[in-house]
Amino acid sequence: MFRPLRPYQAAVDAALAVLFALVSLPYELNSATGPSLIGGWSAIPVVFLMSIALGLRRYSPGLALAVAWIGAITQMGFGRGPGFSDIAIFAVLYATAAYGSRLVFWLGLSSVVVGSGTITIYLFRWAFLGSGSLSDVPTLIFVLLAALFALGLSWTAGALVRTALRARATRVAQTRAEAETAAEQERTRIARDMHDIVAHSLAVIIAQSDGARYAAASDPQAQSEALGTISATARAALSDVRLLLTQMRHSQAEGPQPTLADLEQLYAQVRAAGxxxxxxxxxxxxxxxxxxxxxxxxxxxxxxxxxxxxxxxxxxxxxxxxxxxxxxxxxxxxxxxxxxxxxxxxxxxxxxxxxxxxxxxxxxxxxxxxxxxxxxxxxxxxxxxxx
Structure with missing residues (x-):
C-alpha cells in the first residue's frame, strides 16, 4: 500500500502539498460558483483533503485516490462547483497509473469513467430531474466527453510512464543478470586455469622430488638437476598464480594467455620430470x-x-x-x-x-x-x- 520514497522525495511532496493548499485556499474562499450551503468557508475541508491527496500521490497512490474521492464527495455535498483545488485530481490519477499496484491501476481507470459521469450528473443535476430543456443534451454530452478526455489524459500519461519505468527496470535486471553471468564465467575460467597450473606444476614437482630422493645417494648430480627443475617449475607456477590473482582484482584487464609457442616449455617440463x-x-x-x-x-x-x-x-x-x-x-x-x-x-x-x-x-x-x-x-x- 505504501511505496518507499527517498527523503528528498517525501520532502518535495510535503512541501508541494502545503504550497498547493496556500495557493488554492484564497481562490476557493473567494469562489462564488455554486450555491454553497455554508458559504465560502466550505472550501477549507475541500482544499485540505485535496492537498493531502496531492501529497500522498507517490507515497500511497491508492490512499491518495480514496482521499481525492472523499474530497470530491465533500465538495459536492457542500454544493460547491469545480474549483482550483480540483487540479489535484489530475495528479492523483496520473500517480495511480504510474506508481500504483495492479488493483490501484485499474481503480484509477474506473475512477476516470465514474468521475466523468459523476461530474456531468452533478453539473446537470436539474436537467436530469426534469427541470431542464432538451437543448441541454448536446452540452451535457460535450461536458461528459471533455471530462473523459481530461481525466483520461492524466491517467494515460501515467500508464505510459509506468510502461517506461517497467522497461527500464527490465533492462537494469537484464544488465545485472548478464554481468552476474559474465562474472560467474570469469570465476569458472580462473578456477579452471588455477587447477591446470597448480595440478601440472605439483605433478612435476612430485615426480622430481621422488627422483631426487632415490638419486640422493648414488647420483648427486641428478639430485641437483631435479632440485633445479623443482625450483623452476615452482617459480613458473607462482608467476602464473600471481597473474590469475591480478586478473581477479582487475577483471577488466586480460593477462597474457599461453599460446602454441609455450608448448615447448610444457614438453620440457614433462621431460625434466623423467x-x-x-x-x-x-x-x-x-x-x-x-x-x-x-x-x-x-x-x-x-x-x-x-x-x-x-x-x-x-x-x-x-x-x-x-x-x-x-x-x-x-x-x-x-x-x-x-x-x-x-x-x-x-x-x-x-x-x-x-x-x-x-x-x-x-x-x-x-x-x-x-x-x-x-x-x-x-x-x-x-x-x-x-x-
Whole structure:
C-alpha cells in the first residue's frame, strides 16, 4: 500500500502539498460558483483533503485516490462547483497509473469513467430531474466527453510512464543478470586455469622430488638437476598464480594467455620430470591460429600430460597434433600402471575442464582407457566459435 520514497522525495511532496493548499485556499474562499450551503468557508475541508491527496500521490497512490474521492464527495455535498483545488485530481490519477499496484491501476481507470459521469450528473443535476430543456443534451454530452478526455489524459500519461519505468527496470535486471553471468564465467575460467597450473606444476614437482630422493645417494648430480627443475617449475607456477590473482582484482584487464609457442616449455617440463615424451605434429599449422584455439590446445594438453605424470606407467607419453585447414585433431596416449587396481582413475575436475574448454569453442574431448593405455583425444574447430 505504501511505496518507499527517498527523503528528498517525501520532502518535495510535503512541501508541494502545503504550497498547493496556500495557493488554492484564497481562490476557493473567494469562489462564488455554486450555491454553497455554508458559504465560502466550505472550501477549507475541500482544499485540505485535496492537498493531502496531492501529497500522498507517490507515497500511497491508492490512499491518495480514496482521499481525492472523499474530497470530491465533500465538495459536492457542500454544493460547491469545480474549483482550483480540483487540479489535484489530475495528479492523483496520473500517480495511480504510474506508481500504483495492479488493483490501484485499474481503480484509477474506473475512477476516470465514474468521475466523468459523476461530474456531468452533478453539473446537470436539474436537467436530469426534469427541470431542464432538451437543448441541454448536446452540452451535457460535450461536458461528459471533455471530462473523459481530461481525466483520461492524466491517467494515460501515467500508464505510459509506468510502461517506461517497467522497461527500464527490465533492462537494469537484464544488465545485472548478464554481468552476474559474465562474472560467474570469469570465476569458472580462473578456477579452471588455477587447477591446470597448480595440478601440472605439483605433478612435476612430485615426480622430481621422488627422483631426487632415490638419486640422493648414488647420483648427486641428478639430485641437483631435479632440485633445479623443482625450483623452476615452482617459480613458473607462482608467476602464473600471481597473474590469475591480478586478473581477479582487475577483471577488466586480460593477462597474457599461453599460446602454441609455450608448448615447448610444457614438453620440457614433462621431460625434466623423467617421463619419456614423444611429440608428433603432422601437418603443422599453416596459418595464424585463433587465440582461443591456441589457449584451448595448450590447456587440454597441459591437463592430459599432468594426468599422465600422475597416473601413467613407465612407458612414456605420445602426443599427436594434426593441424588441418578447418580443425586441429589431437591425442595424448600414456601407458597404464602395471597394476591397474592400484591406480583407479575417477573423473575429476581436470577431465571436466578439458571437455568444457573444448565445448566453449565448439569442439570435443574424449578420455577413456584404450587397452593397456589411457587415451585423451579430440578435435577443435579452427574459426569462429560455435554459436
Amino acid at each position: 617421463t619419456p615424451l614423444r611429440v608428433d605434429v603432422d601437418p603443422a599449422p599453416r596459418a595464424e591460429i585463433p587465440a582461443s584455439v591456441q589457449l584451448a590446445v595448450y590447456r587440454i594438453l597441459q591437463e592430459a600430460l599432468t594426468n599422465a605424470l600422475r597416473h601413467g606407467g613407465p612407458g612414456g607419453v605420445d602426443v599427436s597434433l594434426s593441424w588441418h585447414a578447418d580443425r586441429v585433431d589431437f591425442s595424448v596416449r600414456n601407458d597404464l600402471p602395471p597394476d591397474p587396481s592400484s591406480e583407479k582413475r575417477a573423473p575429476g575436475h581436470g577431465l571436466i575442464g578439458m571437455r568444457e574448454r573444448a565445448q566453449l569453442i565448439g569442439g570435443r574431448v574424449d578420455a577413456a582407457p584404450a587397452g593397456s593405455s589411457f587415451l585423451v583425444s579430440g578435435s577443435l574447430p579452427i574459426g569462429a566459435p560455435a554459436a
